[in-house]
Amino acid sequence: MTDQTADIPFRFVSKTTDLEPGKSRCYPLEGRNVLVIHMPHGGFKAIENLCSHEKKSMEGARIRAGKIVCPHHGANFDLETGKAMSAPAVLPITVYPVKVEGEDVLVQLIEPKKKPGNPFAIPGVGGYF
Amino acid sequence: MGVTTRIEKPGGTPAAKAPEPDMGHAVIPKERYISPEFMRLEWARMWTRVWLVGCREEEIPDAGDYITTEIGTESLLIVRGEDGKARTFYNVCNHRGNQVKFDQCGNSRTLQCAYHFWEYDLTGRLINVPDEQDFTQGCPKDQLSLKAIRTETWGGFVWYTLNPDAEALRDYLGIIPEHLDPYEFEKMAMVMNLTIDWDCNWKASVDAFNEYYHTPCIHPELSYLHDDVDVQIDLYDRHSRYLIPFQRPAPRVGELQDVPAIMAADMVALGMEPAEFRGRVDEVRRAFQRRKRETAAGLGYDYSRLGDDQLSDDYHYFIFPNITMNIFADRLMMFRQRPHETDPDRMYFDLSIMRRLPKDEARPPVPDHEHVRHGERSLGLVLDQDSVNLPHIQKGMHSMAYKGLWISHIERRIRHMHETLMNYIAI
Ligand code: FES
Ligand code: FES
Ligand SMILES: [Fe+2]
Numbered sequence: 304m305t306d307q308t309a310d311i312p313f314r315f316v317s318k319t320t321d322l323e324p325g326k327s328r329c330y331p332l333e334g335r336n337v338l339v340i341h342m343p344h345g346g347f348k349a350i351e352n353l354c355s356h357e358k359k360s361m362e363g364a365r366i367r368a369g370k371i372v373c374p375h376h377g378a379n380f381d382l383e384t385g386k387a388m389s390a391p392a393v394l395p396i397t398v399y400p401v402k403v404e405g406e407d408v409l410v411q412l413i414e415p416k417k418k419p420g421n422p423f424a425i426p427g428v429g430g431y432f
Numbered sequence: 433m434g435v436t437t438r439i440e441k442p443g444g445t446p447a448a449k450a451p452e453p454d455m456g457h458a459v460i461p462k463e464r465y466i467s468p469e470f471m472r473l474e475w476a477r478m479w480t481r482v483w484l485v486g487c488r489e490e491e492i493p494d495a496g497d498y499i500t501t502e503i504g505t506e507s508l509l510i511v512r513g514e515d516g517k518a519r520t521f522y523n524v525c526n527h528r529g530n531q532v533k534f535d536q537c538g539n540s541r542t543l544q545c546a547y548h549f550w551e552y553d554l555t556g557r558l559i560n561v562p563d564e565q566d567f568t569q570g571c572p573k574d575q576l577s578l579k580a581i582r583t584e585t586w587g588g589f590v591w592y593t594l595n596p597d598a599e600a601l602r603d604y605l606g607i608i609p610e611h612l613d614p615y616e617f618e619k620m621a622m623v624m625n626l627t628i629d630w631d632c633n634w635k636a637s638v639d640a641f642n643e644y645y646h647t648p649c650i651h652p653e654l655s656y657l658h659d660d661v662d663v664q665i666d667l668y669d670r671h672s673r674y675l676i677p678f679q680r681p682a683p684r685v686g687e688l689q690d691v692p693a694i695m696a697a698d699m700v701a702l703g704m705e706p707a708e709f710r711g712r713v714d715e716v717r718r719a720f721q722r723r724k725r726e727t728a729a730g731l732g733y734d735y736s737r738l739g740d741d742q743l744s745d746d747y748h749y750f751i752f753p754n755i756t757m758n759i760f761a762d763r764l765m766m767f768r769q770r771p772h773e774t775d776p777d778r779m780y781f782d783l784s785i786m787r788r789l790p791k792d793e794a795r796p797p798v799p800d801h802e803h804v805r806h807g808e809r810s811l812g813l814v815l816d817q818d819s820v821n822l823p824h825i826q827k828g829m830h831s832m833a834y835k836g837l838w839i840s841h842i843e844r845r846i847r848h849m850h851e852t853l854m855n856y857i858a859i
Contacts, residue, residue, distance in 0.1 A: 356652060357652045358652075376649075390650065390817075390820045390821050390824075391649060391650045391817070391820075393813065393816040393817050393820055394813065420693075420694075420697055421694070421697060421812075422651070422653050422654065422657070422694065422812065422813040422814045423765075423812055423813075423814050424812050424813075425624065425783075425785070425810075425811055425812040425815070426809065426810050426812065427624070427809075428623055428624045428785060
């Protein structure tokens, strides 16, 4: 897993000066929508701009305590791991590794997290349920 | 909104709409969910008087097989006798009160207590007391045999009641055998058996599956799999159901050109070609039902007792007080919600899945029972979504600002369940 992602190059996505701290903006990049987030206390994060709840854009979302709060129905996601921290979302979002070089924000477009094919499928049980 | 006429099979599961009782609009007091006092009433007047599911028959197939099951403060021992009959006993040795069995399941020729080796036969009769002569008062067998509990079977399940005066199981179940016998649950095989500790009252869990008001909110994916508007709700004597059309998207997603992936997966499994239904997504459900019929014999399935709708839809039944069944042609996903021994803020959620067996497939051994805490493992997307709010509902209900449940028409199975519950509590 780590070996595979190591091969994926970092790509330029935005300038550090594009965004005030606490702000986020969506950049299309190689067919993905990358939401770049300037963290309130400094540093940059990037995620796939797709809330795992209703697949909506989270551009402009508030950032609180290391989490992004979806502007639509308030789901929280941890920006380190992508884990859903509150209802109504339960699935994770994809967090892209970020590197800052000088004034450039670079992201590694790893594969998005797979959604379970069958929403009723329970891990450990073969077949439909 | 358009309401579909449900297609039923003569002699199969009735699909007609039941008359709607008038249940009023009163707020359902939150105390029923959080009060230890109400919990004691529930135990004394409801749990100890109703019929409850103990286990699957297939969990104790052979003479001497036993299983332990807990309800409230009681542990029960369900045993298969030499005569093939399942019997239930209070799981306590009448010597010094040890539990006769404290493993979850096993097999033994007699039931021997692990402390001083008092021994009972599979009918519960005390047959051996070591050094019996030392009990100078004697050991009267009638008094000291295991205390039996009324036990009956239906649907491949062993049911018990702590109420010696309860009506027969069939009478208690009311419409249920007539409605659900066509699915032949007794022929199905259990493929999952899991208990999860949830931090909420058992009724919060029952409620979560007795309304679909939350579906567009917390299960947005399901709008592409089933229609949650054209749902028929039927309230019976104690029990209730809703009939949910699957393989038909909910109206809120609008006109779809292509069959959504989530529907397509089930079609592909039946050898259908979803692309052929481009622009005709509304025709998929009937075509799916036809296909299911056509392929049944080849796959070894017999759906002759099921109506067409039952080949695609979820016939969702609630059997008072604690059984939720999502029923499809080939599978039953069942939830049994049990109260915690003492704490109204906690419960046990028993999740089991039964699968229809093709004609020539031998019954597989039952799966091992797993017991986890909420969040320790995924229960699949839908159940993870259903359970995420539950501990917060329980906490919220404790707020001084909250009085009780404000129930809508779409949520009326919840009100109906409370009516039944309060009929028990009132006596
Ligand atoms: S779309 Fe993000 S919380 Fe609903
Ligand atoms: S909207 Fe239903 S509990 Fe708040
Ligand atoms: Fe749900």
